[in-house]
Amino acid sequence: MSDKKIRVLVAKPGLDGHDRGAKVVARALRDAGMEVIYTGLRQTPEMIAEAALQEDVDVVGLSILSGAHMALAPRILDLLKGNGQTHVKVFLGGIIPDEDLPRLKEMGVTGVYGPGANTEDIINDIRGALAEKA
Amino acid sequence: MTLAASILAGDRLSLARLLTQVENDSPAGRAALMELFPHTGRAHLIGVTGAPGTGKSSLVNQLALHYRKQADKRVAVVAVDPSSPFTGGAVLGDRVRMRDLSGDPNVFIRSMASRGSLGGLAQATAGMVQVFDAAGFDVILIETVGAGQSEVDIARLAHTTLVVEAPGLGDDIQAIKAGILEIADILVINKADRPGVENTEKALKSTLELAHPTQRVFHHHGRYSYATVETPFDAKLWIPPIQKTVSTEGRGIPELVEAIARHAEHLRTSGDWAARERARLEVELEMLIQEALVARFREDVPPQQFRQVVDRMVQRDVSPWEAVQSLLNGRSK
Numbered sequence: 001m002s003d004k005k006i007r008v009l010v011a012k013p014g015l016d017g018h019d020r021g022a023k024v025v026a027r028a029l030r031d032a033g034m035e036v037i038y039t040g041l042r043q044t045p046e047m048i049a050e051a052a053l054q055e056d057v058d059v060v061g062l063s064i065l066s067g068a069h070m071a072l073a074p075r076i077l078d079l080l081k082g083n084g085q086t087h088v089k090v091f092l093g094g095i096i097p098d099e100d101l102p103r104l105k106e107m108g109v110t111g112v113y114g115p116g117a118n119t120e121d122i123i124n125d126i127r128g129a130l131a132e133k134a
Numbered sequence: 135m136t137l138a139a140s141i142l143a144g145d146r147l148s149l150a151r152l153l154t155q156v157e158n159d160s161p162a163g164r165a166a167l168m169e170l171f172p173h174t175g176r177a178h179l180i181g182v183t184g185a186p187g188t189g190k191s192s193l194v195n196q197l198a199l200h201y202r203k204q205a206d207k208r209v210a211v212v213a214v215d216p217s218s219p220f221t222g223g224a225v226l227g228d229r230v231r232m233r234d235l236s237g238d239p240n241v242f243i244r245s246m247a248s249r250g251s252l253g254g255l256a257q258a259t260a261g262m263v264q265v266f267d268a269a270g271f272d273v274i275l276i277e278t279v280g281a282g283q284s285e286v287d288i289a290r291l292a293h294t295t296l297v298v299e300a301p302g303l304g305d306d307i308q309a310i311k312a313g314i315l316e317i318a319d320i321l322v323i324n325k326a327d328r329p330g331v332e333n334t335e336k337a338l339k340s341t342l343e344l345a346h347p348t349q350r351v352f353h354h355h356g357r358y359s360y361a362t363v364e365t366p367f368d369a370k371l372w373i374p375p376i377q378k379t380v381s382t383e384g385r386g387i388p389e390l391v392e393a394i395a396r397h398a399e400h401l402r403t404s405g406d407w408a409a410r411e412r413a414r415l416e417v418e419l420e421m422l423i424q425e426a427l428v429a430r431f432r433e434d435v436p437p438q439q440f441r442q443v444v445d446r447m448v449q450r451d452v453s454p455w456e457a458v459q460s461l462l463n464g465r466s467k
């Protein structure tokens with residue numbers, strides 16, 4: 001069915017309290033017609049994987065501005081796989097140095113976005129990644 | 135193994151996936167619901183409704199915690215938030231208040247967007263609740279924002295409906311709609327740590343008294359008094375009790391849970407449980423019949439025939455009612 005809604009979990013793992021970006025992205029995705037489950041701050045990787053499972057999302061969006069992405073992202077990817085959610089696409093935003101990009105991609109992160117990222121691009125990339133899969 | 139079978143075996147990923155199918159009203163979802171139906175009818179469905187921000191999600195969090203810790207019940211939550219009428223998208227934020235529940239395999243929280251159509255929401259919610267029921271959840275908490283018809287639909291679905299109020303929301307007598315009493319089995323004044331609780335309580339009490347004229351007990355010689363919440367004069371009559379809670383701290387929760395249990399007991403002893411169950415299934419059946427008939431009609435009547443009849447209506451050739459007759463007759467030919 002073409003009107004199946006895209007469901008996205010937007011989560012902030014770790015202890016970082018910068019939530020503006022996550023909220024901006026959540027609202028942009030809503031305005032693009034997606035259903036966004038927002039979990040709030042200070043989520044452990046386990047909490048995020050559990051929420052992604054219960055909500056049967058298509059996309060997990062992580063917002064990390066603390067610099068802890070190289071520890072958090074692989075842990076969350078592993079947990080998603082362990083739960084059988086191999087189809088879920090992971091997007092990452094925040095303060096991510098360029099030199100980490102190749103390793104993040106290798107781990108299976110679909111898209112990475114930094115300060116000033118255009119939400120239109122994010123929306124198009126999510127749609128593109130899900131269309132590819134279908 | 136079918137999706138339904140793996141849910142009965144306790145698989146959470148299958149459960150999550152079926153909830154999506156049911157929400158989208160897909161053929162796979164319908165097939166699974168048929169398979170699961172014999173396993174439903176065991177759970178206690180508790181609706182939690184009220185104005186935005188009154189603390190419904192925080193309350194659901196506390197209730198679920200209580201049922202887990204004090205009663206070892208398996209708890210499912212369906213949390214409904216509105217979809218944007220313009221884009222069809224939604225931000226579902228109820229989980230933010232339910233973080234205490236994570237990490238417990240006997241709790242399952244599912245967020246849901248209202249997706250516009252009201253009948254559709256009621257139907258999808260009913261379907262999702264059936265899935266949780268069949269999956270063996272003992273208590274199913276359904277959170278909805280109090281807004282007109284959806285509120286009424288959810289109240290019809292639930293066995294016990296809590297209407298949540300909070301002080302400081304313009305809580306004079308006028309502001310508390312008499313309508314809530316048509317759906318409330320229990321009135322909750324949450325945020326009882328805030329100033330103005332007494333006013334809210336007073337307003338609720340007077341609304342209650344106005345809405346229950348039948349509870350007036352007439353004595354001899356023309357005197358009359360009101361049946362109080364503590365001593366309903368007729369065991370068959372349930373008078374919504376008022377419970378005060380502080381959901382951020384868990385105060386008043388044991389008392390609220392007790393009131394919920396009393397209500398369930400009342401439903402069982404008065405025969406209302408079975409009556410509500412029957413009424414609910416009746417409504418569901420009617421809804422499905424309407425849908426099936428309309429679908430069959432659409433299949434049978436070619437679009438050009440439909441357009442022709444509309445053309446004739448526009449020209450005032452036939453009245454709408456005649457148009458209905460001619461299309462329905464055309465179908466049976």
Ligand code: B12
Pocket residue numbers: 010015016017018019020021022024025060061062063064065066067091092093094095113114115116117118119122
């Ligand atoms: C505003 C701000 C704050 C505010 C946060 C308010 C809030 N509630 O969000 C306050 C003042 C509280 C704050 C505090 C701190 N901050 Co500060 N803060 C910033 C600042 C200036 C802007 C961040 C922001 O809101 N941007 C606006 C939003 C819209 O952009 P964004 O978050 O980048 O999001 C975009 C993209 O990243 C992407 N995106 C983001 N999330 C997601 C998610 C998904 C799924 C997708 C697809 C895309 C995506 O899309 C968004 C739209 O373009 C940045 C510097 C900067 N230029 O980024 C520093 C910065 C992030 N802060 C920093 C630091 C160090 C701190 C403090 C530790 C400072 C201190 N010593 O106390 C504290 C920590 C607070 C905490 N508890 O975590 C550092 C982080 C350094 C690092 N990671 O190596 C930065 C980079 C400043 C710097 N150059 O040093 N901060």
Ligand SMILES: Nc1nc2c(ncn2[C@@H]2O[C@H](COP(=O)(O)OP(=O)(O)OP(=O)(O)O)[C@@H](O)[C@H]2O)c(=O)[nH]1
Pocket residue numbers: 185186187188189190191192193228231279324325326327328379380381382383
């Ligand atoms: N002081 C006080 N604040 C509370 C209480 N319960 C909830 N809150 C706060 O009220 C705000 C709203 O709480 P929620 O639980 O999200 O309310 P809600 O009714 O689910 O909100 P919507 O789903 O948006 O309609 C939050 O900031 C809570 O922390 C309470 O008992 N006392």
Ligand SMILES: [Mg+2]
Pocket residue numbers: 190191192227228277
């Ligand atoms: Mg809520």
